[in-house]
Each structure stands twice: as structure tokens, then as C-alpha cells.
Amino acid sequence: MAELAGLEDPKAREVNERHGDDHGVNLGKLRALAKRLRTQRELSQRLWETGDTAAKLLATLICRPKAFERDELDTMLRTARTPKVHDWLVNHVVKKNPHSEELRQAWFTDPDPVVASAGWALTTERVTKKPDGLDLTGLLDIIEADMKDAPDRLQWAMNHCLAQIGIDHRAHRTRAISIGEHLQVLKDYPTSPGCTSPFAPVWISEMVRRQDAESGA
Template identity: 30%
Template structure:
């Protein structure tokens, strides 16, 4: 299947309500609103194909970039390609998808994590901290590494740009959930900083306020 054939498929599968939701959440107008279930079906049919994935990605279309994240052969992406790809992103859901589906398996994780986490650009800051979240979730970081991360969070979380702030808060919560020896410390930091404490939460969703998120995460792991 070629890029043009895939876009014809997008046109048939486009969902106006989903498109409106994507755009409301920060996607560009270059969006069809294809349901993720349909994109997964396409990805399964197409398989891994780095060349086609790059063509889809470079189109700038939201649906194409979602699909590309499921098709990349990460070992074939160069460091400069990855830097260029992420630097152009503004839609946070695609940033998160690219990090979790593609970059967390890259040989460049440590380089990019350090490079992006300290960036003043919100998209890069979010990407860097999402890579830190991935590192935390492995359960293999030393106490010294975790202390360094928490020191940065205590200093920067309240004043970080929105995208980066969300990822930093995720890192705080992930430490509290994954490393029992740090649970009370992370809850205390969350209470002191108060980030997202007053954020409205939809029914059935978990609060982003760190003490609540950590408690929910621990309860889920015990099931």
C-alpha cells in the first residue's frame, strides 16, 4: 500500500467528532480523525516499514503520524532524523506516542533524554521528561539517580512550561509508584508543590495531582 492509498483510506475512515477532539487537544487542521482502532488494523496489515513510515510522518498529517509511530523500525532512524522529527512536533499526544512507541527503544535514549530534558522549548522538554519516565518505569534506577531527578522536580515543576510540567509530574508520580522507598517522599513533594491540585477531573479518571495519582497507581499494581 502506498502513501496515497493510505490517505484515500483515511478519507473513508475519517471521523468528524474525533477530528474535532484532536484539534481541540492541539492537533493541526491537517487531520482526518481516524479512530485509533482503525489505525491499529492498518498498522498490523502494513507491518514495520521505515521508508513508508517516514513518508507518512513527513506529510504532517496527524493520522499519518499516529500510524507511522506503529511502523517505524527504530534502529534505522539516525540521531539527526530523530532530533528533526521531534523538534517539529507541537501536538502533545503525538510527542507521547512517538516516545513510548518508538524512541524508548532507541539506542539514543540517554543522549536525547539529557539533551531535551533541560530544553527551554516545551515540546522538547516534554519529550525529554517522557524518556525519563520510561527510565523510571524500568525499576532499575539507583537511589542516587532518583534523588537527582526529584531535586530537579522540586526546583522546576511549579514554573515549567505546560507540556514539560505534565511530563515532570508524571515522573514524580512514577517514582512514587515504582520505588516504595520513595513513595512518601513523592507524596510529600506533590503536597508541597500543589501542582494540579485544583484541576477538574472527569468522572472515572485519575487525578493528575501527585498524591492521588500515586495512590491510584499503587492500588492498581496490587490488584
């Protein structure tokens, strides 16, 4: 904890707090610390239990993802209220855990929109890597009906799913683009030069263009 405190950067904290994250540790330095520590399950647990955001982030990097029970991960997600902790827990831990599909189904319909956003993030992973068994048409129906008025973090997760369906599944691409154009979600989101807009029609078109360029299509 003392070493983490020593990595505190007021400027980084100012930027992070604008995104809802209450820590000031440079994430590159945090990853370097995790690389040095390597996997340490007990230390990871103790770091998580401090409740400190930087400590929780470090915990997700040095834990043993497959060792967690389903209910442990459910409890952890519900206490991971800052966006970055939530994101790293899902991506670095839950996605690698044998209970990920069970949790995906449970979280997807959870009444808490932050928890539901984790279910959508796991669904997006399946859209790209393991789409067999997913009802892509049904997912697009839900997105079309609910994304416009969804709370911010849930809306962002649903929009990501919409974009990946359009990018990865040609048969659904036209409809995915049409839904994005109709709903206009994130159309005016500020995007840095050289970055791709999160507005689904632009995102889909740009990623498909890159794929075609790489394949020589």
C-alpha cells in the first residue's frame, strides 16, 4: 500500500476522477508492479479487501482467475463500483473463470444497470469468440428497444455489443448499422484524433474497412 501511495500522481487523479475513478496511479506503472509481483493469490485477496481502488486494480492483475467461486465473483462485481475496477475485474478475472458463462447469463438481466453492463460485456466477448448458441437477432431486438434510454455504463456496453455484432457477423451488419443510425447513441461523443468514434455505424464501417484491407478484399 505504501508503494502504491508512492505512485500517486495528482494530474493522473484529476483525469481519472473525470471518468469516475478515484485513484491517481499511472496504469503503466501499476502493470509494471504487477509484473514484478507475479501471481500471489493471498496478497491479491488482501489488496482487494482494503477497498482502495488502486489496490483493487492491482489485485485483478496478480490474482489466480480460475480459483474464484461463482458467488465470490458476484460479490466482488457488486462492490466494484468504479468503472476501471469493474472493467478490469470483468476482463482480467471473470472472462478467465470457469463460471463466466453462468455469470454472464445471471448478470445480463440483473436489475442493477452496472451489474447488467458486465453481463453485456461478457456477451460481447461471446459475440466475437464463441457466437454459437447466441441469439444475435434477439440481442439486436433488445438493443433497439432499450439502448437509447439505458444508463450510461449499460448503454456503453450495449453499444459495444451492437458494434461487434456488426463487425463480426456480416449477415447482421446492415441491421446493426441501421439501429445505430436510428438511435444516434454516442454520435457526438468526443473522439481524439486518430481514434475511432464509438458511434456504432462509424465504428463498424471503420473496423470492417481495416479487416478488408488486411485480407486484401
